[in-house]
Amino acid sequence: MVSVSYTCPYCDAVVEIERDAYLADKSVTREPLAGYEYAATTDDDREDADGIQFVCIGDPESDDGCGRTFYLNFITYENGVERDDGPSLEDAPKFDFRP
Numbered sequence: 001m002v003s004v005s006y007t008c009p010y011c012d013a014v015v016e017i018e019r020d021a022y023l024a025d026k027s028v029t030r031e032p033l034a035g036y037e038y039a040a041t042t043d044d045d046r047e048d049a050d051g052i053q054f055v056c057i058g059d060p061e062s063d064d065g066c067g068r069t070f071y072l073n074f075i076t077y078e079n080g081v082e083r084d085d086g087p088s089l090e091d092a093p094k095f096d097f098r099p
């Protein structure tokens, strides 16, 4: 996990969150994107969502957040096209095992 900082689009406070080392961030917006499903910052499965919904709590030390909600959007396929997850290395191979 790595600590990543995002800037609130309302008040420019910096909010930090622990993320997987692999990042595919597209944008930070004030409004949720159509078709996106957002996880909470406290959600253990947040990396599997389309993005993360933040509440601006600001930096823990300066505590200057505005309390508004903004959205981190991950890169996905757009315009309603189903995303192509592609083959996963974790999928069991579909061999026809015979005893």
Ligand SMILES: [Zn+2]
Binding pocket: 008, 009, 010, 011, 012, 013, 056, 065, 066, 067, 068
């Ligand atoms: Zn803010």
